[in-house]
Amino acid sequence: MAPNQKGNVDIVAVAKAAKVSPSTVSRTFNHPDLVSPATRKKINRAVQKLGYVRNRAAQMMHGKRSGTIGLVVPTINHAIFAEVIQAFSDAIDQAGFTLLLASHGYDLDREYEMVRKLMEHRVDGVALIGLEHSAATSRLIAQQETPAMAIWNYEEESELPCVGADNRLAGRMAAEHLLELGHRDIGLIFPDTRGNDRAQYRLNSVLEALREKGVSVPEHRMSEAPYSVAQAKQAAIRLFSGGARPSALLCGNDVIAQGALYGAQKCGLRVPGDVSIIGIGDFKGSADIEPGLTTIRIPAETIGSLAGQRFTEYITSDTREQFRLCCGLERVVRGTTCPAA
Amino acid sequence: MAPNQKGNVDIVAVAKAAKVSPSTVSRTFNHPDLVSPATRKKINRAVQKLGYVRNRAAQMMHGKRSGTIGLVVPTINHAIFAEVIQAFSDAIDQAGFTLLLASHGYDLDREYEMVRKLMEHRVDGVALIGLEHSAATSRLIAQQETPAMAIWNYEEESELPCVGADNRLAGRMAAEHLLELGHRDIGLIFPDTRGNDRAQYRLNSVLEALREKGVSVPEHRMSEAPYSVAQAKQAAIRLFSGGARPSALLCGNDVIAQGALYGAQKCGLRVPGDVSIIGIGDFKGSADIEPGLTTIRIPAETIGSLAGQRFTEYITSDTREQFRLCCGLERVVRGTTCPAA
DNA sequence: AAGATTTATGAAAACGTTTGCAATACTATT
DNA sequence: AATAGTATTGCAAACGTTTTCATAAATCTT
Numbered sequence: 001m002a003p004n005q006k007g008n009v010d011i012v013a014v015a016k017a018a019k020v021s022p023s024t025v026s027r028t029f030n031h032p033d034l035v036s037p038a039t040r041k042k043i044n045r046a047v048q049k050l051g052y053v054r055n056r057a058a059q060m061m062h063g064k065r066s067g068t069i070g071l072v073v074p075t076i077n078h079a080i081f082a083e084v085i086q087a088f089s090d091a092i093d094q095a096g097f098t099l100l101l102a103s104h105g106y107d108l109d110r111e112y113e114m115v116r117k118l119m120e121h122r123v124d125g126v127a128l129i130g131l132e133h134s135a136a137t138s139r140l141i142a143q144q145e146t147p148a149m150a151i152w153n154y155e156e157e158s159e160l161p162c163v164g165a166d167n168r169l170a171g172r173m174a175a176e177h178l179l180e181l182g183h184r185d186i187g188l189i190f191p192d193t194r195g196n197d198r199a200q201y202r203l204n205s206v207l208e209a210l211r212e213k214g215v216s217v218p219e220h221r222m223s224e225a226p227y228s229v230a231q232a233k234q235a236a237i238r239l240f241s242g243g244a245r246p247s248a249l250l251c252g253n254d255v256i257a258q259g260a261l262y263g264a265q266k267c268g269l270r271v272p273g274d275v276s277i278i279g280i281g282d283f284k285g286s287a288d289i290e291p292g293l294t295t296i297r298i299p300a301e302t303i304g305s306l307a308g309q310r311f312t313e314y315i316t317s318d319t320r321e322q323f324r325l326c327c328g329l330e331r332v333v334r335g336t337t338c339p340a341a
Numbered sequence: 342m343a344p345n346q347k348g349n350v351d352i353v354a355v356a357k358a359a360k361v362s363p364s365t366v367s368r369t370f371n372h373p374d375l376v377s378p379a380t381r382k383k384i385n386r387a388v389q390k391l392g393y394v395r396n397r398a399a400q401m402m403h404g405k406r407s408g409t410i411g412l413v414v415p416t417i418n419h420a421i422f423a424e425v426i427q428a429f430s431d432a433i434d435q436a437g438f439t440l441l442l443a444s445h446g447y448d449l450d451r452e453y454e455m456v457r458k459l460m461e462h463r464v465d466g467v468a469l470i471g472l473e474h475s476a477a478t479s480r481l482i483a484q485q486e487t488p489a490m491a492i493w494n495y496e497e498e499s500e501l502p503c504v505g506a507d508n509r510l511a512g513r514m515a516a517e518h519l520l521e522l523g524h525r526d527i528g529l530i531f532p533d534t535r536g537n538d539r540a541q542y543r544l545n546s547v548l549e550a551l552r553e554k555g556v557s558v559p560e561h562r563m564s565e566a567p568y569s570v571a572q573a574k575q576a577a578i579r580l581f582s583g584g585a586r587p588s589a590l591l592c593g594n595d596v597i598a599q600g601a602l603y604g605a606q607k608c609g610l611r612v613p614g615d616v617s618i619i620g621i622g623d624f625k626g627s628a629d630i631e632p633g634l635t636t637i638r639i640p641a642e643t644i645g646s647l648a649g650q651r652f653t654e655y656i657t658s659d660t661r662e663q664f665r666l667c668c669g670l671e672r673v674v675r676g677t678t679c680p681a682a
Numbered sequence: 683a684a685g686a687t688t689t690a691t692g693a694a695a696a697c698g699t700t701t702g703c704a705a706t707a708c709t710a711t712t
Numbered sequence: 713a714a715t716a717g718t719a720t721t722g723c724a725a726a727c728g729t730t731t732t733c734a735t736a737a738a739t740c741t742t
Binding site: 053067230 | 395399407417420431434441442443460462463569574603625631
């Protein structure tokens with residue numbers, strides 16, 4: 001009665017219904033040109049009628065690709081990663097792949113576990129955020145010979161193929177903008193840099209660029225905030241409340257910058273009149289906030305798209321030539337910075 | 342030499358190395374109690390040495406679960422969904438499942454394609470956002486007998502098991518807050534409601550609640566904006582620029598409300614003095630913006646977590662009893678609303 | 683119209699696991 | 713010391729596909 005009496009509609013059920021052999025059904029899917037149009041029609045009708053859905057797991061056992069790509073991110077719930085994930089997902093979808101997603105909360109040991117988990121599912125490739133990973137992770141990837149890539153950071157000598165931006169340059173550009181405007185007393189709010197090479201690179205290069213111009217940042221001008229508007233707001237308020245306040249704030253990313261901006265507004269400070277604020281990232285929304293946030297734009301969407309395209313090419317090609325793509329940065333001057341008084 | 346000479350380390354390679362049969366190796370993983378401690382140790386050593394990683398696809402062919410759950414969302418790049426995805430992912434991860442993620446951009450036909458794609462991978466279950474889906478999707482789910490659930494909406498008579506909030510109530514609560522404050526001239530900014538039952542329900546119930554109090558919303562007080570701060574800002578500016586402006590704005594979600602707030606600030610309007618603004622959702626950041634956004638809180642994280650927990654239970658239990666969980670809403674009055682003049 | 687190609691199909695082995703059943707090696711009982 | 717259990721292991725079939733090889737049918741040569 002029911003077209004699908006048992007729920008186990010497989011290729012042989014289809015074959016039976018179409019009165020052909022399983023081989024022919026399989027061929028209809030994989031090499032349609034080898035099957036006569038008439039038979040193909042019969043088979044398609046049977047597929048339709050029975051509601052057959054291919055079983056990729058079974059295909060995979062014949063050396064076929066699983067058609068999945070694993071992506072391991074620190075966190076999903078994060079403007080910038082969400083944007084990258086979306087773009088990456090769309091790009092690999094275009095190439096017929098499906099995304100297996102896992103997050104580790106900035107814990108490199110958990111990252112290893114996640115990569116391992118994905119490999120149990122025999123992903124055709126695994127993409128990681130950033131270039132800093134545990135030795136165990138690298139070993140696992142090498143051992144399994146799973147194609148792997150890094151997203152978000154670019155480095156000339158990177159171990160893994162990568163598509164991303166130069167975070168050191170980003171930090172430098174932010175610092176130089178402030179310096180050019182004449183700021184010398186600069187406050188810094190950055191996230192914890194452990195297990196986060198992006199933040200690490202940015203912070204180091206900011207400090208370096210400032211030092212080159214003879215500007216040093218005393219301890220009490222530095223604050224740490226996790227990736228959260230609320231906490232960054234608090235951190236900024238703390239920086240502002242101690243005696244003399246800095247003339248400018250350089251924030252490790254736009255979320256923190258946004259929090260800092262609210263913090264300043266809360267303290268009754270005019271931005272940029274009383275204090276200039278610059279972020280890094282140019283997240284969705286940074287342009288629209290009032291006043292518009294000055295920042296260093298990292299093209300998240302481009303990075304995600306490019307990464308997805310390039311990675312699927314890499315996986316499906318048999319040559320497997322390494323790739324390293326550097327996406328350009330852009331200084332976006334909006335309303336939160338102005339010359340020092 | 343190399344511990345893994347060919348890349349094809351399978352259960353029989355391990356068996357060979359440990360000098361036991363493949364069956365015993367398999368048992369060591371699945372029923373360790375049936376294997377003597379000594380043998381287990383030998384096998385574990387071999388696993389370690391060869392770097393064996395289990396192949397879930399092969400297990401799956403024995404009626405075992407694939408250990409994956411599919412989640413299909415309208416978009417990933419969206420504060421509220423990112424939060425749900427993160428919580429859902431964490432919850433199913435706890436239960437040993439891996440997330441297969443796909444997005445459809447509010448296109449119900451694409452949603453069908455995505456569900457189908459996930460089913461080819463034999464996900465153990467598929468979770469969808471919202472209760473409105475194409476007939477083809479429902480048929481597919483029924484036919485394949487794949488466990489399915491809806492996230493984000495709650496409805497007593499829902500076809501699918503669901504975990505979510507009552508979007509109609511959310512709309513009503515927002516409207517009533519404004520009415521209680523004495524507002525009668527109310528502007529509305531909502532996203533396109535096609536393929537988006539959440540927005541649909543909210544809008545209808547808002548209109549209904551207003552009508553009950555004899556308040557109608559003329560055409561020129563209604564504006565449509567996609568899920569984007571920038572465009573909502575423009576929409577708000579349009580609403581404000583025509584002659585007499587409304588005394589309050591009710592926005593379909595917090596992103597729109599945020600855009601509206603910036604729009605008001607841009608127009609030199611004081612919020613809430615000149616215009617009150619209320620959103621729906623209470624997204625991350627809504628609390629921190631200046632002034633804090635008044636909104637109807639929908640507990641995204643709770644919903645995602647609960648959905649993940651409940652769904653994995655559902656999948657792993659053999660009883661398969663339906664579930665429908667309604668997560669409570671909360672009116673969060675912050676700084677963007679005040680009594681009408 | 684007979685042989686030589688070409689095209690379309692089927693049979694069976696293979697992929698990496700799990701598991702029911704059978705076989706063997708212990709241990710406890712008398 | 714023989715018997716009955718029990719704990720441990722191996723064999724082989726099964727899962728749903730793909731693919732190689734062989735066969736059968738259709739088409740082309742001359």
